[in-house]
Amino acid sequence: MQIEETIRGEERILAIRGQIDSSTSEDLEKKLTDLLNAGEKQVILDFKNVDYISSAGLRVIVKAMKEIERVQGKMCLCSVKDYIMEVFDVSGLAAFFTILP
Amino acid sequence: MEEGVLSFQLTGRFEQRQLREILDNFSQLNHLPPKIAFVLQLSLEELITNCIKYSADAGTHPVIEINLRSEPGLLLVEMVDDSAPFNLLDAGIPNVNVSIQDREVGGLGIHLLRSLMDEIQYERNGHKNCIRLKKYFEYP
Numbered sequence: 699m700q701i702e703e704t705i706r707g708e709e710r711i712l713a714i715r716g717q718i719d720s721s722t723s724e725d726l727e728k729k730l731t732d733l734l735n736a737g738e739k740q741v742i743l744d745f746k747n748v749d750y751i752s753s754a755g756l757r758v759i760v761k762a763m764k765e766i767e768r769v770q771g772k773m774c775l776c777s778v779k780d781y782i783m784e785v786f787d788v789s790g791l792a793a794f795f796t797i798l799p
Numbered sequence: 800m801e802e803g804v805l806s807f808q809l810t811g812r813f814e815q816r817q818l819r820e821i822l823d824n825f826s827q828l829n830h831l832p833p834k835i836a837f838v839l840q841l842s843l844e845e846l847i848t849n850c851i852k853y854s855a856d857a858g859t860h861p862v863i864e865i866n867l868r869s870e871p872g873l874l875l876v877e878m879v880d881d882s883a884p885f886n887l888l889d890a891g892i893p894n895v896n897v898s899i900q901d902r903e904v905g906g907l908g909i910h911l912l913r914s915l916m917d918e919i920q921y922e923r924n925g926h927k928n929c930i931r932l933k934k935y936f937e938y939p
Contacts, residue, residue, distance in 0.1 A: 719815060719844060720815065720844070721815045749833075750840060752844050752911075753908035781837050781838075784915070788915065789907055789910065789911065789914075
């Protein structure tokens with residue numbers, strides 16, 4: 699899994715490529731923690747090239763979502779594939795995120 | 800199209816990449832739609848990591864046997880392991896209706912499995928757990 703970071707004004711965009719599973723979710727967790735510790739409050743996760751996510755990946759994203767909400771920040775997901783979106787839906791998580799096309 | 804059948808065993812260290820390769824090959828050979836290939840990988844990852852985790856907690860290393868079968872419009876997944884009795888159908892369902900701050904971070908794996916699979920069966924055979932999953936899909 700690779701993560702490419704782009705800065706757009708106040709926004710930090712993480713373009714994730716590959717699979718977010720129990721072995722790669724730690725890298726994503728670290729990246730998100732680093733951003734939040736640096737005081738970033740507007741994070742966009744670009745899921746265009748994410749073709750797999752497991753509960754381990756969801757855990758990391760939920761954790762980051764809690765954190766960013768606590769500091770009144772915002773996290774959005776975009777370009778989520780339909781079967782990945784279904785995972786967010788059935789977990790009841792889709793409602794918490796702003797999902798952009 | 801005939802059916803595709805694959806059986807393999809996991810012992811010792813669980814290598815995610817190896818499992819993914821095996822499953823990718825199986826999915827491609829059997830022309831599984833991307834969503835079904837995804838559900839296959841997800842369900843096995845969840846089942847296997849759960850099994851290994853709970854065995855590790857108990858200090859044991861399970862031997863896990865996986866049997867896959869693909870028929871037109873139907874995927875069958877079977878996992879047989881020799882760890883302590885564990886029926887995932889009895890596991891609690893996480894509360895998906897609470898706010899994000901109240902959400903627990905655990906318990907999702909089994910919930911996903913139950914939501915994404917069409918049928919799940921559990922059986923205890925002697926000293927083994929046997930879980931069978933079925934996923935139906937549209938076959939063009």
